[in-house]
Amino acid sequence: MSARRVLPSLAIIVALTAALMSPVAAGEAAVVSVPEVTESADYASEQYGDPWDFERATDHPLVPGLNYLRTSNEQISNGRLSLHAEPQAAVYLLKSWEPGGVAWGRDGDDYPIDTSRYTHLAFRMYNSTPTNIGSGVFWFDCGLLRPECRGGATFLIKPGWNTYIVPMVNNGFEKEWTGIVRGLSLVVSTIEADVEVDWIRLYKPNPTEPTVITGEANSTVYWDLDTKKANNTPSNPNWGVVGTATGGELTFPASAYPPDQYYFYTSDNGAYSAPLTINDRPRPVVLDPDKAGGADYATTIRGDAWDFSQASDVASVTHIINTSTASGVFTGSSDGTSDDSQVWLSMGAPFDSNRFHRFVADVWFGGPFSLAAAPGGGMNARLVWQLGPGVYRVTDDLVVQPGWNHIEIDLAELTTEDIEGSHPDTWNNQTIQAFRFDPTEDPGVRQFKLDNIALNEDDRGNGAFAIRFRDDAWSAGTTARIYADADNTGYDGQLIGTMAVADGVNTYHWKPTVTGTRWVYTEMTDTSGATSQAYSTGPVQVIAAAGPKGVPNGALSATVDRYFDPSMAQLLDPNRTINTPTWLMQGWALDPDTTASIDVSFQVDGVHKTEVTAAMPRGDIAASFGLGPNHGFRAIVPAPRGATICAYAHNHVAGQPPKAIGCVTADD
Incomplete structure (x- = not known):
């Protein structure tokens, strides 16, 4: 569901100019005021580099109880999310576990919504309900989706496939759409129904929108992703109604729609218009430096990574049974007698927490999702470290899900609220004597697998650093401007280089002239002039500046x-x-x-x-x-x-x- 950038031919431009100078005659095909526009800025595309188009399983993990409320039979296939909804069923688009949980992944605490930028929600959805029913989208400016933090905008759900465009204006709930939002839920049905969702966009409207000129007053205007009206059936999401062309024209809200080619026809004349192309914006993703960081403690100090290629990577376990390190994966199960399963990792020398502070792990869990303190629950992990004899620190919950979890946490960002108990210290400025991973608090028997665990330092540049990035909506002719910044906000850094963007991974060999902490961001511009920016997810520590040319x-x-x-x-x-x-x-x-x-x-x-x-x-x-x-x-x-x-x-x-x-x- 994407469109490559196109350059309109001279003939098309001349034809459109002539069409706009005089009304379209009755019986002729509709005309669109412009041949192409650039997609609007979209939250998921800009924050994750991954729109909510349901082309990937990562768009919305299928975990009942975690991302869905009162739903069943959740599936993602053919670019759509489908589910069966009970009354008041909801899809959680963004969620934060703060307070009481440590943020990781697409947590709302790490990826908050800037309400001043994204002001409208649009989505294309099918509902099997036979009549119009009330529904809404709800937002939360605190964690855990608590009612006292809630704002909401209400609307009607209609039968069949429809495009919904919702201005994020509060309708009498506790919170306005202002400041920073950390939670977002969409009520997909208020009665029992089958539901499908084709795409969702939380977006910033473009300043102008294209016009469809029909030549027929009060005719109904339709959009279509192809020119085959025969397949415009009730089960096909790839066509729909724009509205009524009062006075022979109407505005098409292109900002709400995802990139693609759109054709238009009217109820009075079935001829299709020339296409309107909504072009992808560049979608930059910085790969290095990144949140995972660089060298790890176990390899650097211990001399052997925690990759579980041998049993000696684990010092000891508690309340864990059926352990194995076959195929380089540590496998075990909680023993069913306690909710305190523990994996102590084999250590080398004690280490400086200010150096190694980036926790990275790949861990798998069997069974269903539940946070209940009962067998089948306890889907929360924890990190534990020892500061001295009998002195330990334990994090709050890391909420995990069935299947594989790739976890990255910068422990340097933990606050005292992320640590259990009342302690004045956090991870920072400590000498770590021992480290433990508690995979699950299920008091029953739950299997888990650990593929690797690492405590990494920041990426480091000693006179040079290879910055890697890609454009996930690449088109030929896109260029990148690369910047180094003292922080990861504001896009106000120093320009360090420019280059043409190739399809796939691009590498810029940076030779920094200053030392210190630097975040990297790229600013990409395509041939239509559309520009997008993205920061790296982690910094690089420049420990030595590059020497002048000719100096070793x-x-x-x-x-x-x-x-x-x-x-x-x-x-x-x-x-x-x-x-x-x-x-x-x-x-x-x-x-x-x-x-x-x-x-x-x-x-x-x-x-x-x-x-x-x-x-x-x-x-x-x-x-x-x-x-x-x-x-x-x-x-x-x-x-x-x-x-x-x-x-x-x-x-x-x-x-x-x-x-x-x-x-x-x-x-x-």
């Missing part, structure tokens, strides 16, 4: 490993004496003027000790700089404990001064 760049790992201890020398060679330990130095270095590998030298307390060539493959460096992969190095450097070891990258042109790329202290 690189980084020395902050982690120092003792490679050889003198006390072991006699065991290997009784005739050899070594008085100084040696240390393993690792990192990368390159010269921006060449793809060739360069030399790296090492000094100990200012005295030259050794030199290596940075020629080891580093895929991450290739992706960031676009200069090939062979820029990594490893070196064994002798140095007494407590000495300062410094690394220097050498220009590929002889005679140029080297550049210091890092120093560490020889101390393990």
Whole structure:
């Protein structure tokens, strides 16, 4: 249900201009005032990069009790949502679990609605009710859809397929359509009925709309997605009534409709008009940096990711039975004796919570959805961490759903309200001793699967960063302007680059000139002039700015490993004496003027000790700089404990001064 951008031919423009200069004669086909328009700004497209068109299962997960009220037989197929509705049945389009729950996924706390931007709701829906019935759309400015936070706009539901356009104006309920809204529900029927929904749009109307000129006063005007009236049956959603052409013309509310080609005909003359194309707006999605972040604790510090490729990734479990790590997935079930199932993860050294704070997990649950404190309920997980002997912190509920859940949470954003109990501290500024995932609070037996768990740091840029993005409504000729911003609001950052947008994933190799936290956003413009913007879902920490052209760049790992201890020398060679330990130095270095590998030298307390060539493959460096992969190095450097070891990258042109790329202290 999308339309590519089209350029009207000269003949069409001339014909339309002539038509607008004089009325359409009776008996002739209707004429549309313009051949194309750009779709209006739509909440789901802009916030999720994914419109509510029911082309994907993610448009609205089929979880009764979570996203639906008083419904059954929910299905998404052929681009439509279908269900059986009991009286007062509702579809929850947006929901927040605050307070009492931690936001993740498409939670209204993470994706609130800006009521000043999106002012109308439109949807195309079928209802099997035989008569008109009252209904409404309701919004909530707090979590959990509480009545005291509710506003609403009422309307009539009609039999069959109809397009509904609802101005978001409160009709006597508690809250106006102002400020920030965190919950949105649509009552799809107030009596028992079968219901289908083709699309839903919460949108900002365009300033002008196209006009359909009929030449026949008071004729009924129809729209159609093809030119085959024979298939315009009551079960087909792809045609409908626009209205009555009083005075021989009427406005078509194109802002309400999704991108596609629309034809028009009248009740007096069945000839079709030329098409009106509603073109997709660009739909930018920034892939990196992102909310999932970069390197993870378990790989970086422990030396083994929590990927459950072996049983040792789990330190212990409590109230969990039937465990297995077959095929790299940890499988288990709550044991039916407690609502406190626990998975303690195997740890390396304690870590700084300010560094590793991005929780990412893929977890699957069997059984139905319920939050009841009874067998078959308890569909809420929790995170637990240890700060010291007997000192633990436990999050509020993470409401989960049957099937696979991909969970991403920035723990640095947790407030004291997200932590159980009365504690002045949150995740931040702590040393984490141990970490636990509680998958379910079902007091019965419920199976779950863990594919991976990670605690990641922010994405990091050390002189360079590969920004990746795509346009999910791509058309040829679209261009992107790429910005870096100190925050993720306002679209007021610094322009860092421009490029043509290709279909699929695009990569911009950014060489930042400043350090610090930077959010990235792209501004895409298509050939019709339509522009859309989108921020990254997470920041990049720029820890080193790019050097000027011709100056080598690189980084020395902050982690120092003792490679050889003198006390072991006699065991290997009784005739050899070594008085100084040696240390393993690792990192990368390159010269921006060449793809060739360069030399790296090492000094100990200012005295030259050794030199290596940075020629080891580093895929991450290739992706960031676009200069090939062979820029990594490893070196064994002798140095007494407590000495300062410094690394220097050498220009590929002889005679140029080297550049210091890092120093560490020889101390393990």
